[in-house]
Amino acid sequence: QVELVESGGGLARAGESLRLSCAASEVIAGIHQMAWYFQAPGGDRELVASTSGGGTTNYRDSVKGRFTISGDTAKSTVSLQMDNLKVEDTSVYYCYIYSWKYGRGYWGEGTLVTVSP
16 A cells, blocks of 8 residues: 655744655556645645646645645655745645556645744
């Protein structure tokens, strides 16, 4: 059973940076998309950023220009560089990898990011 392990969450002040990393316990074949989601307490899981085959990236409006997603399909790893953090970025962040070969997605367990004023 493939597991995604996240690291890099924690506490930061507004304006500071954090880098989230996610690695699969084994290489996942046929990766189509790699992404990061967040989920605030009581809220739905929402897309933060994604990267697809060919390097196409997509960001939610609130993080454009501040966050950068990068993925390595050969290593089954994905990172999220979070710069100029804002209090409203506080949430649990989940990494996600979708494989077209297996027809399924894989989720990390979540890592908490807390941004103080």
